Amino acid sequence: MNKTPYLPEDATILKITPMTERETLFEIELENGNTLGHQPGQFVEVSVPGVGEAPISISSSPTKDGNSFELCVRAVGNVTNILHGLKEGDNIGIRGPYGTGFPVDELKGKDVLFIAGGLGIAPLRSFINYALDKRDEFANVKILYGCREPCELLYEEEIDGWKERDDIEYLETVDRCPEGVCWEGNIGVITTLIPGIDIDLENTYAVICGPPIMYKFVLMELDKKNIPDERIILSLERHMKCGLGKCGHCQINGSNAEYYVCQDGPVFNYADIKGFEEAL
Amino acid sequence: MKQKIKPKVAFFDLAGCEGDQLQIANLEEKILDLLNLVEVVSFREVMKEHSDDYDIAFIEGSATNDHAEERLKEIRKNADIVVAIGACATIGGVNSIRNKQNHEEVGERVYGDNAELSELYISWEKAKPVDAVIKVDYKIHGCPIDRDEFLHVVESLVVGRVPNIPDYPVCVECKLNENVCAFEREEFCVGPVTRAGCDACCVNEGTRCWGCRGLIDNPNEEAHMEVLEEYGLTPEDVMKEFDLYFTWQKEARENE
Amino acid sequence: MKIIKKDDLDSFVDYLIGSDPREVVGVKERGSKYAFDKLKSSKELRLDYDVTILPPKKYLLPQRETLLKFKSNDKIKTEPVNEVNGRIIVGVHPYDLIAIEQMDRIFSEEPEDPNYLKKREATVLIGVNMKNTSERCFAGSMKTAFTQDGYDLMLTDLGGKYAVEIGTEKGKELLKKSGVALADAGEEDKKMIEEKKRSLTFESKINFEPSDLPELMKSNYDNDKFWEENADNCYSCGTCNLVCPTCYCFDVKDLMEVTLKEGSRIRQWDGCLLEHFAEVAGGENFREERAQRYRHRYMRKGLYLHNRFEDIACVGCGRCSSQCVPDIADPAEIFNKLKEGKI
Amino acid sequence: MNKDIDINVEYLTRVEGHGNIVVNTSNGNIETCEWQVVEAPRYFESLVVGRNWKELHHITSRICGICSIGHTLASLKATEDAMGIKISKQDELLRKLALHGENMQSHVLHVGYLVLPDLMSVGSVIPLASSHPEEVKTVIRLHRLANEMSKMMAGRTTHPQRLIPGGFSKIPTVEELEDLKKRLAASVEDLNTVADLLAQLAPGIPDFTRETEFISLKSDDEYALYDGYDFSSDTGKSDVHDYLDITNEYEVPQSTAKYTKNNRESYMVGALARLNNNYEQLTPLAKKVSEKLGLKPMNFNPYMNSVAQVVEIVHSVEDSIAIIDELLDKGLKPQKNFHRPDVKVKAGTGVGAVEVPRGILFHEYTYDDNGVCTKANCIIPTNQNHANIQLDMEKLVPEILDKTEKEIELTLEMLVRAYDPCISCSTHYVDVKFVE
């Protein structure tokens, strides 16, 4: 049989790091020994034979040492739940990388404002770590990260490292803090962090990823800050089955254009999809 | 996929025709595969042994009296997972046609007007699906159930995933099978509001969808009632179309 | 252009059925309707049909198709599957040929879809010009009633005999190998074809140029009231998607045998009118309302695929309108209403 | 002699539906000896009232999952009788094939899955799968063939679709019938295996007799299953429309529910009744198997009902082959799919009687001018057998009191099982209580 894009490559789970109750970090290596060769922001289709496939963003930076890559997966359904039950050394299938990544080259030399809500940190982390590894290629780097509760914060240890760096600015917040939990940081939704930050209007790009509801409010705040639409980059999640621009599920439309999120996205320039009823 | 556990399973029946349990016997050679996957500890229809120690309970039939209610509560206590199988258990089945009839008349029609019934036969005014009495985790729809779907559910439960039960109407499968639509043959059909998963088996055989898998989660009932009237049914007949299998569901949804 | 006698055409079809290693399918009666199905004899072939229930896309993108097979002992092995049956399809109407050309573009766009393309390559298309039109067909006004390409052979019924246009080498070979008697078409015949074509009538039509459609759709994207009113009786049953020759969306799911030792990944036709089509984990549904899904379909037909491939993705076959039970899926009616600014 | 026994079998296993066996003796005196039926009523005769003639067979098919084809046919015949609808000879032959398919399916299920374990001293067929894999596979093969035949004729194995008032919505093709014939012919070897196995196990069948009356359909042309007149081994021939004169549901002082009786206190229906009444019309091979298994009319041992079922399986296979030959010889008249027979709806009352696996079944409906059902009555074989089971038990218990309690229990269970009762079928409930 000839090559088919539907055939996943064999891959091995090297390491499993539970992060929260629902999220786990998987370090994965292709069995053929190749690197994945991805751009920050791209995703793979993770295949569990007999259960199905799920699109998952690559959470590690291509600049990471070694051939492996990392996925941060939230258990929400069939594939993701079964993934959570696997052990180190188990096999899965990987297709990809797919989609457009973040416009890394376009952002070189610019200020970058990362805004991550919840699991949105997973795709952003691949870019954040890229930027940190190549710190001199970017101007100011600011990271805003919000979750619903302290126990949901991901990559805690790594973030401790970010906090200590003085060449970036890191701010975090939680929507609420249950009684008895120790939390010294900010309380309030992520949009409450935005008014307080300084933005160089000429030079700043905002890169956003979070749950659908978050976009609306963050975009309103950024609008107040007068960041032009063209300099807002966001990553969308849609139902997708093939990752190849065929199955039709991930299409989003506005009156002027339409996109296949799996191929034309998941990363979009806000100016291109602004006003799309189906996008945001 | 690997099997996590070899669960103990038990089969129970309330008021029904046992056609669903028959589908399990009808698995023929695949029964042997099934027996590798699960341990059957109770199945009155085929085995003498019985045990109250089970993980998954499959229940066929409707609850129609206090005795059934007691049994169901007992089953719920014992089982981790309760699966209702077949229309009688999932939506009340044809049993619930009588829910709209006068209960006294119902008794008279069957036993005559001077019948004095022994306690055993005292029945609720309404036949109820299992989930009207206890919590049900999964439903295998159909009258009778589809064998492949049954296997799919068992297999899913064993590997620990949620079975794939369609929530789109029968018309989908009917079209995939390239049937001549009932409405183009001067027949009526409730396929547009009925849950698929049967592969439109009745239409494939030249009849129509009767609705045995119950309403989909979000049916456009008003539209279908309107359409049925346009095709010449009286409002009364339209109601009857819906009463064949949907009586309980409709009542339950109205009360929501 | 060649001429073949009716009887010779029958023997040609019987020859294909008997001698060609490929499967021969054609239009047959199904109940009171027609469907493409395996032919056992030319007697079953109904070249005078109006429209088939499903378009011939079912042979290129089957209703259900296996993409992968899994086998497991201790380690799971995954193998690609592509069941390619060489097939000769007899009696494809021009609008369906045009639809197949559109599908070709979609599935050959990078990354290519070999499951479609391999089947497509192994297929011979013998077209036939319409003799009868279905009540809801509006191919005339969609400029899809005739086509110059997309077929290997094209037949036109001239009463007692057929004109045969040869579209490809493949088609030519087929005729030659069969040894069937052909005559060259004379001026008379050519005139007769023109006459036949001219006399073809359609009960339904759009009242404007199809090339105006993309603009029309674009300007009505926000016409919420229109979409809501017209979608009111929609069942979300997807019939309009499933029977359409240009709809190609699919779902992918895994099946496992109870032995847990074998399984497969299959794709199955899906429809954007179905409620859960655009729902993601967590329950967010990006086209939750019937009207949104309903609009999406018309937009795809008139605008979106035009943006992508410059195709008008409705070929006017009328299948959706005739098979939608509440009869709300007629593109001709909807397009005309939009054009006239009605609700 | 056992002085005190206390048998209380709640929900007898390996039968369809719910029944209890209660036997108590004290000092060798029988205090209770009961066959109790505790099925929850489903009220079919009321469910169909107000429903359209096109739905009646769909609803009443749900009386029983195992003999749903039989119920459908009885229902269709009643509707056709009421409206004066005639079906074609071809459709009649096809219906007979459907009935044979179900008869085989039900009998194989009963003998192979439910009775065999008793004769082999295990609790169910499950352990047999590993101890006697070949035998079990043979039974499975026969069961599958019967099911596939039912599906081919009726569209589904359970709750048929193709069978509709006036004929069929879809019929099998010539190729399908030819293929079926081949497979039926090839199954003879499996049938012999089962017959041999049963012959071997025959000594395990309890030797018990009680004279009773046998009622079944009978026909001058054939071993009656699909059609015929009522026949009693005591009182002879009668018209199916007079079925109420045979079934005579009556009330007994010690019970709130009804009994059926004709000439005696009880009568028996089912495979043994049919075989006793129609033995001469069995196919040659069926007769041979019957002889081999020591079954000849009149046989008054109810346990032999299971043996009669095996004989009938053979008969159904052979007769089906003959029917297929007849259909193919005449040339199968093709019919478009999605066929709908012409039916003129009119008011009337009709009776349908069919021999289903467990015995004679009657449906009677009355329709109004619009074809809406106003009244229905269904009398199910198992109902007709309850009284006979009770009387058998009463004769049997004193004869076996010298056995252990366990043995008595098993013998009684086997007795009820031999009748292959289909309790959830029962639309009228019989609550039998005897205190000696």
Ligand SMILES: Cc1cc2nc3c(=O)[nH]c(=O)nc-3n(C[C@H](O)[C@H](O)[C@H](O)COP(=O)(O)OP(=O)(O)OC[C@H]3O[C@@H](n4cnc5c(N)ncnc54)[C@H](O)[C@@H]3O)c2cc1C
């Ligand atoms: C580009 C992209 C990147 C993503 N990155 C991540 C990530 O880094 N980490 C992470 O945890 N999740 C990520 N997701 C979400 C993840 O794909 C879904 O949570 C996952 O597909 C759910 O699959 P499941 O089999 O576990 O659930 P299922 O049991 O299949 O589904 C549960 C629900 O999700 C819907 N659904 C089914 N398939 C999909 C699908 N392919 N996409 C979305 N919804 C679907 C179903 O309609 C159902 O309602 C990403 C999604 C996209 C599109």
Ligand code: SF4
């Ligand atoms: S026959 Fe019924 S299920 Fe099939 S398309 Fe028509 S309405 Fe839908």
Ligand code: SF4
């Ligand atoms: S428009 Fe018609 S065919 Fe399409 S989904 Fe709605 S009801 Fe079904």
Ligand code: SF4
């Ligand atoms: S939209 Fe309707 S008319 Fe147009 S091509 Fe599709 S099925 Fe045919």
